Amino acid sequence: MAMTDGPQVEEGNTSPAGSAGTPAAQSSVEKQDSPSVASSGRQEEPADGADRPQVAKVGASPRADDHDNPEDDTTERSVYDNPTLLYLLRHVRSRYRIDDLTNIGPSAFGENATVIGNINLGDGERRKDLFFDPVLDIAARCRTFVPPPYFANLQGRLRRNRIVGLAGPPRSGRMTAACVALSEHRSVDHVRRVSPPNEDVVPYLRRNPEALEKGHCYVIKTTREQMREFFRILEPTFESRDCSAILIRDLASQEEELHRAEFFHEPPAASLEIFRRHLELHLEGRCVADCGACDGGCHGTYISELLTEDVRRSIDLFRSPGECALYAERVARELPRGPAITSVLPSEARRRRERARRILVLAAENDQTYQNRPLQHRRALRIAYAVFAGHTMTSVSEGAGLLLGKLDRLFTEPVIGRPALLNDLPGLLGPDLSADWHERATEDTSSQVPTRVARLDAKLVTAILDVAWNDFDNTRPALIEWVDELASHPAPGFSACAAVAAAIFATHDFDHVYSQLIQRWAHDRRMRVRRTAAAAMVSAANLDGAGELERGTNRPVRTDVTARVEELARSASPLERDTAALVWGMGFVSRHPSQVVRALTVVAANTTYRHSQNVSGAVDSLFGAIGDSWTIGMLAWWLDSDIPALRTQAGQAFLNWLDRLGPAALHDELRALLDGSTHVDHVAALWRTVLLNHRFSLPAWRHFADWLRSGLGEPNLRDPIRLLVRRLAADPAIRSRLDHLLSRATPAAASAA
Numbered sequence: 001m002a003m004t005d006g007p008q009v010e011e012g013n014t015s016p017a018g019s020a021g022t023p024a025a026q027s028s029v030e031k032q033d034s035p036s037v038a039s040s041g042r043q044e045e046p047a048d049g050a051d052r053p054q055v056a057k058v059g060a061s062p063r064a065d066d067h068d069n070p071e072d073d074t075t076e077r078s079v080y081d082n083p084t085l086l087y088l089l090r091h092v093r094s095r096y097r098i099d100d101l102t103n104i105g106p107s108a109f110g111e112n113a114t115v116i117g118n119i120n121l122g123d124g125e126r127r128k129d130l131f132f133d134p135v136l137d138i139a140a141r142c143r144t145f146v147p148p149p150y151f152a153n154l155q156g157r158l159r160r161n162r163i164v165g166l167a168g169p170p171r172s173g174r175m176t177a178a179c180v181a182l183s184e185h186r187s188v189d190h191v192r193r194v195s196p197p198n199e200d201v202v203p204y205l206r207r208n209p210e211a212l213e214k215g216h217c218y219v220i221k222t223t224r225e226q227m228r229e230f231f232r233i234l235e236p237t238f239e240s241r242d243c244s245a246i247l248i249r250d251l252a253s254q255e256e257e258l259h260r261a262e263f264f265h266e267p268p269a270a271s272l273e274i275f276r277r278h279l280e281l282h283l284e285g286r287c288v289a290d291c292g293a294c295d296g297g298c299h300g301t302y303i304s305e306l307l308t309e310d311v312r313r314s315i316d317l318f319r320s321p322g323e324c325a326l327y328a329e330r331v332a333r334e335l336p337r338g339p340a341i342t343s344v345l346p347s348e349a350r351r352r353r354e355r356a357r358r359i360l361v362l363a364a365e366n367d368q369t370y371q372n373r374p375l376q377h378r379r380a381l382r383i384a385y386a387v388f389a390g391h392t393m394t395s396v397s398e399g400a401g402l403l404l405g406k407l408d409r410l411f412t413e414p415v416i417g418r419p420a421l422l423n424d425l426p427g428l429l430g431p432d433l434s435a436d437w438h439e440r441a442t443e444d445t446s447s448q449v450p451t452r453v454a455r456l457d458a459k460l461v462t463a464i465l466d467v468a469w470n471d472f473d474n475t476r477p478a479l480i481e482w483v484d485e486l487a488s489h490p491a492p493g494f495s496a497c498a499a500v501a502a503a504i505f506a507t508h509d510f511d512h513v514y515s516q517l518i519q520r521w522a523h524d525r526r527m528r529v530r531r532t533a534a535a536a537m538v539s540a541a542n543l544d545g546a547g548e549l550e551r552g553t554n555r556p557v558r559t560d561v562t563a564r565v566e567e568l569a570r571s572a573s574p575l576e577r578d579t580a581a582l583v584w585g586m587g588f589v590s591r592h593p594s595q596v597v598r599a600l601t602v603v604a605a606n607t608t609y610r611h612s613q614n615v616s617g618a619v620d621s622l623f624g625a626i627g628d629s630w631t632i633g634m635l636a637w638w639l640d641s642d643i644p645a646l647r648t649q650a651g652q653a654f655l656n657w658l659d660r661l662g663p664a665a666l667h668d669e670l671r672a673l674l675d676g677s678t679h680v681d682h683v684a685a686l687w688r689t690v691l692l693n694h695r696f697s698l699p700a701w702r703h704f705a706d707w708l709r710s711g712l713g714e715p716n717l718r719d720p721i722r723l724l725v726r727r728l729a730a731d732p733a734i735r736s737r738l739d740h741l742l743s744r745a746t747p748a749a750a751s752a753a
Contacts, residue, residue, distance in 0.1 A: 386465060390453065
């Protein structure tokens, strides 16, 4: 066979093994012609798409489908389309730096080891020197700056000292305050910012004092450890160079230790003014109303129209000047008008949830404690603090202990417990929840009033429990068991706290919470537990239909509550029917009052004397919810029933309604008699029932005398009162008692009657 007909050898391959005339080469050619070997030996294309020289495969001729294989293209792209994998593939590995090798330090590798120096695992680049850069936006900072209360003292300290400290929380406007103070102390053009922040500046400035320009000011971000070295070592250096500096460091609370030359930065409570100044800065010289020939002065009118009362309330919720600047820039970019501004500014509900996340979502600690107990302890205490808002810290601590016990059960471990006399409560609660902790003990010096009470806004409680329920994994089983134990706890107030937690959790997962908690509570023999179930259902319905502008109501929850209450009302269990009556007694009414009337009638017809008070409470609640005329008609309908329990419940409910009427409400109810003779007939039937019943007669006659005195005092009510008295006087038993009552009345009242 001619050599030219054989396979071609790759150019530059001079290895003897690559000769085509040998049997080994023929064997290798046959193997590479097979599909499996050829596919595995294909040269991959570069990932970046660059053109590279194609290497001919030994024993194979190029084919058109080698360059258009969709499977190969997909395999190649799938590696680099994954951003996480792309990051891992391109991650810069640390390597040894020869410049960092020294002969300083003892050997850590044994007595017989030879160590040439310390190895520094850096990122491959030598550390750069510090930079002293001008603050480019200092003019804008000066225009939008609103001085905080301490600003005058800060300026006075700068005139006496070369170095002044400014501590405060991050993103609170510390940099702007420092830049403005230094610009007013020297000049705007002489203010410099030292970068990168938190570097070891002290040794560098000691070695290079000439890096400080004479007569300039510097803003340096540092740490607490470097603060004392600055004041102790660099004060003479700044004095010799005629320079000033403000040191900025992070500090969460003013209660922490401050240096004598250090101020705590607290942002001014002027969010509206800061927002206005930033918005004016962004809109200056712009036409915002399509005026045509406009010099840009129309932005003042736009800002005045924009800042309505609702917008002002939203702006007052901004937490920092930086947030004011951020939203002012967004408004200037989008130029919203009318209701569109609500989509630009953050809502109050979203702010509360962000604050709740700051309270609960803590940074994990790198400690060796079992299951990271300190972090779990703080979260459990803060959740208990929210649930037990309004209760003493003793209840909060006990509730946190119960929650930790339920969390321990998730690990199938015995209760771990928590340390005592180790952590202070303000530190465990954090700055958001313990902001006024030290002032509470002096608010009330009475020994009868507890001074340590969990104080938290109800809306923030809702947000914290929302985060606890939705933002943590595998926490719901423990929370369900914890709330269940709170409902059965004998301590006062624990069951009410269980209702609060169950209601908030039910707004997110109603079916789950109802099946796990509320349904069992509704069937409990203890009145306290059934009342907890009723309170949870009513609270969930009210949270669902709160109607706040910033809260999207989830109407299906309220609909589910209505359906569940009607199921309880028609249940064969008297305990569940009593729970339904408790729900209505707490003020819950569905959209259709006729459904409530029918369901309540079923409950009242099957109730016992022991639970009759709850039915009366439900009827009393209906008087204010669906109207007195409607409720009076329902009670009159009950009187016409053949069921004795319904007639008894009608009289009891009517008397309870009379007991709660004050003078103003009594006058309104008397005016309802003007609606017509039908309403008068219904009221007369109810009066007849309570006046003749030996259980109600004594208080009923007292209330009836008040009706007569109030009604006969107004000329327009005399005719309905006379008609009511005639209806009652038709009964001989009432006529004799009515004669005795009128004989003891004043002559004017008796003659009118």
